[in-house]
Amino acid sequence: MAIKHFSSADINGFADRQRARFINSLSGFKSANLVATIDEQGITNLAMISSVFHIGASPALVGMIIRPTAVQPPAKNTLKKANINDADNKAVPRNTLANIKRTGVYTINHVSADIYQQAHQTSARYDDAISEFDAVGLTETYIDGVAAPFVQQSQLKFSLSVREITPLTINNTILVIGEVSHVLVDNIAVKDDGYIDIESINTAAVSGLDSYHTTTRLSRLSYAKVDRPVQALDI
Amino acid sequence: MAIKHFSSADINGFADRQRARFINSLSGFKSANLVATIDEQGITNLAMISSVFHIGASPALVGMIIRPTAVQPPAKNTLKKANINDADNKAVPRNTLANIKRTGVYTINHVSADIYQQAHQTSARYDDAISEFDAVGLTETYIDGVAAPFVQQSQLKFSLSVREITPLTINNTILVIGEVSHVLVDNIAVKDDGYIDIESINTAAVSGLDSYHTTTRLSRLSYAKVDRPVQALDI
Numbered sequence: 001m002a003i004k005h006f007s008s009a010d011i012n013g014f015a016d017r018q019r020a021r022f023i024n025s026l027s028g029f030k031s032a033n034l035v036a037t038i039d040e041q042g043i044t045n046l047a048m049i050s051s052v053f054h055i056g057a058s059p060a061l062v063g064m065i066i067r068p069t070a071v072q073p074p075a076k077n078t079l080k081k082a083n084i085n086d087a088d089n090k091a092v093p094r095n096t097l098a099n100i101k102r103t104g105v106y107t108i109n110h111v112s113a114d115i116y117q118q119a120h121q122t123s124a125r126y127d128d129a130i131s132e133f134d135a136v137g138l139t140e141t142y143i144d145g146v147a148a149p150f151v152q153q154s155q156l157k158f159s160l161s162v163r164e165i166t167p168l169t170i171n172n173t174i175l176v177i178g179e180v181s182h183v184l185v186d187n188i189a190v191k192d193d194g195y196i197d198i199e200s201i202n203t204a205a206v207s208g209l210d211s212y213h214t215t216t217r218l219s220r221l222s223y224a225k226v227d228r229p230v231q232a233l234d235i
Numbered sequence: 236m237a238i239k240h241f242s243s244a245d246i247n248g249f250a251d252r253q254r255a256r257f258i259n260s261l262s263g264f265k266s267a268n269l270v271a272t273i274d275e276q277g278i279t280n281l282a283m284i285s286s287v288f289h290i291g292a293s294p295a296l297v298g299m300i301i302r303p304t305a306v307q308p309p310a311k312n313t314l315k316k317a318n319i320n321d322a323d324n325k326a327v328p329r330n331t332l333a334n335i336k337r338t339g340v341y342t343i344n345h346v347s348a349d350i351y352q353q354a355h356q357t358s359a360r361y362d363d364a365i366s367e368f369d370a371v372g373l374t375e376t377y378i379d380g381v382a383a384p385f386v387q388q389s390q391l392k393f394s395l396s397v398r399e400i401t402p403l404t405i406n407n408t409i410l411v412i413g414e415v416s417h418v419l420v421d422n423i424a425v426k427d428d429g430y431i432d433i434e435s436i437n438t439a440a441v442s443g444l445d446s447y448h449t450t451t452r453l454s455r456l457s458y459a460k461v462d463r464p465v466q467a468l469d470i
Contacts, residue, residue, distance in 0.1 A: 001390060001436075004422040005378070008415065011295060018429030023292035025431035026393055026415065028266030028345055029440035029450065030288070053288050054265070055300055056406040057258035060246060065290055065298075110263055113453055117465050124459035135461075143240070155236060158261055163405055170399055170412060171291040177405060180243065180261065187239040194253030195443045196260035201236075204453065205264035205440050208430045210468065211455045215264065215440055215448035218348055223445070224359035226370075230352050233445065 025208040032111035032204040032212065034119050035064070036133075036140075036149045037099030044140055044149050045095045046132035048122045050206040052108055060180035062108065062160060067173050068097050095128060097165075097174060104162050105147050106178065109154035112202040116212045146182060155201040158183040195220070197235055260443040267346035267439040267447065269354050269373075270299070271384045272334030279375055279384050280330045281367035283357045285441040287343055295415035297343065297395060302408050303332050330363060332400075332409060339397050340382050341413065344389035347437040351447045381417060390436040393418040430455070432470055 011019060030050040037045045051065040100106050111119040118136040126135050133140050133149070140149035146159045160178030167174055189197045205213045220233035246254060265285040272280045286300040335341050346354040350373065357367040368375050368384070375384035381394045395413030402409055424432045440448045455468035 001421040002423070003390075003419050004425065006418040006420070008295075008417070011415070011418065014429060016293070019295075020292040021429035022418075022425075022431060023295045023415065024289050025429075025433060026295075026343075026391070026418065027287045027289045027297055028268055028433065028438055029264050031263030031265065033263055051288055052262045053286055053300065054259050054262045055403065055408060056302075057255040058251070059406065060243075060254075060258045060261075061406055062262055063300075065288065067291075108261075116453055117456065120456045120465050121459050124461045126461055155238075156261070164403075166401075168290065168399075168412070171294065171296055173290060175410070177403070180246070180258065182243070183241040183246065183257075183261065184238050185241070186236040188237070190239065190257070194249060194256035194260075195446070196257060197446075198260060198263065198442050199446075199448060203263055203442075205448075205450055207433050207438075207450075208455075210458070211430070211432075211434075212453040213434060213440075213450035214453060215442075215450050218351055218439065218447040218449060220443075220446045221352065221355045224356050226359045226361055230355050 021208055029205040029207055029213070032116065032119065032206045034109040034111055034122065034138075034151050034154065035096050036107045036109060036151060037096050037105075038103060038148050039095065039099050040102060043129065044131045044133050045099055046122050046136070046138065046151070047096045048111070048119045055177060061163065061177055062180060063175055063177045064108075065168075065173050066097050066176055097176070100162050100176060101165065103147055105159060106162070107146070107148045107150045107157055107159045109151035109157040110198065110201070110203045111212075112153075112155055113204055113212075113214050114202060115151075115153050116204050120210070120212070143182060143184070150184065156183075156185045156189070156196065156198060156203065191235065195235075256443055264440040264442055264448070267351065267354065267441045269344040269346055269357065269386050269389065270331050271342045271344060271368075271375075271386060272331050273338060273383050274330065274334050275337060278364065279366040279368055280334055281357050281371070281373065281386070282331045283346070283354045290412060296398065296412055297415060298410055298412045299343075300403075300408050301332050301411055332411070335397050335411060336400065338382050340394060341397070342381070342383045342385045342392055342394045344386035344392040345433065345436070345438045346447075347388075347390055348439055348447075348449050349437060350386075350388050351439050355445070355447070378417060378419070385419065390421045391419070391424070391431065391433060391438065426470065430470075
């Protein structure tokens with residue numbers, strides 16, 4: 001392979017969208033999720049997000065990075081900047097953060113290969129009065145005790161109670177941490193040891209800003225020990 | 236599909252490792268990376284980590300969650316707790332955080348299908364005097380101006396200068412944010428528009444605590460607009 005070396009000066013010389021696509025590719029494969037919320041008027045909101053990540057199992061905590069600037073409509077003299085933000089993070093949850101702050105609850109819904117185009121389409125700038133559920137053709141479903149909607153078509157989905165909303169002052173993004181309250185999952189995917197075979201339910205992965213992927217398992221591997229090689233595990 | 240509903244009471248009733256595997260599966264597919272550092276004595280450290288995520292493109296910021304408690308050898312009466320932490324996050328960067336604090340620099344190296352077993356093996360508890368590079372058979376490589384080693388076998392790797400180290404008091408994990416300084420990548424993967432085709436260089440994805448996957452692209456999708464359907468893009 002021919003390894004190419006890009007310095008920070010090279011990267012700063014990229015056009016804005018080129019740099020956004022390049023840097024968004026560096027972290028590796030990302031999770032593909034839809035965040036669903038509801039406001040006081042009962043208008044639901046659905047936002048594609050690729051920055052959901054595990055924080056801890058006990059308590060069960062999940063984090064996500066939200067870029068809130070796109071909530072404000074861009075003024076004329078900030079239009080270019082707004083576009084850069086879009087390119088940087090296509091999954092702009094316009095009302096997601098506001099709804100989470102008001103209601104304290106949200107759901108995260110896996111995006112499968114069956115719904116990835118609809119999920120991507122939620123990142124268009126729909127008017128506040130329009131629910132992305134309706135706009136893209138996905139279906140709301142509810143359970144007792146959780147105000148926020150779930151995505152019926154999602155095969156693994158969970159509700160969270162917000163625990164911390166932390167501004168990352170370094171670039172004006174927001175880290176939202178929630179505690180898992182209910183998990184709804186296709187039962188065939190849940191293994192006896194607790195592992196959920198998300199490949200078997202066609203959960204997608206994301207690379208860069210706009211590429212969606214299915215997966216093929218290499219192997220599960222045994223817990224690593226100093227004195228023995230890793231072993232492949234049965235699923 | 237038969238959707239099963241797990242309440243938080245159900246999940247709290249799981250055995251510790253079962254709960255760790257279950258909760259670690261919820262966020263979706265995760266990035267597969269090796270974090271490499273060096274200490275003042277020149278001893279290198281290499282740690283598998285599945286919590287690297289994109290924070291912003293301009294400046295180019297990448298985050299990761301580190302669980303530092305495993306740095307301390309467990310006292311007898313905390314052994315059970317230490318094991319829970321291991322199960323919760325197999326990728327325990329024992330000396331990673333200390334080295335980052337001391338040197339200010341680290342590298343993140345994509346784990347490909349070719350090296351995923353070696354990458355997984357770095358999470359065994361090697362003695363501090365042993366470099367995981369040597370222990371698992373991966374090769375250090377260096378560039379001018381970056382003290383930390385890169386993994387020669389990795390086809391996409393980048394160095395970072397640490398910008399923020401933020402304790403998440405909610406569960407005693409640490410959010411480490413770094414700014415990208417140099418990127419080394421197989422040039423065939425870098426597309427004209429900035430997108431890096433990480434699938435073409437066999438970058439792996441992780442699910443749960445221990446499952447590794449390759450990917451198959453569904454499609455790149457056009458920037459979503461309210462007034463038109465999404466289109467598949469050429470790679």
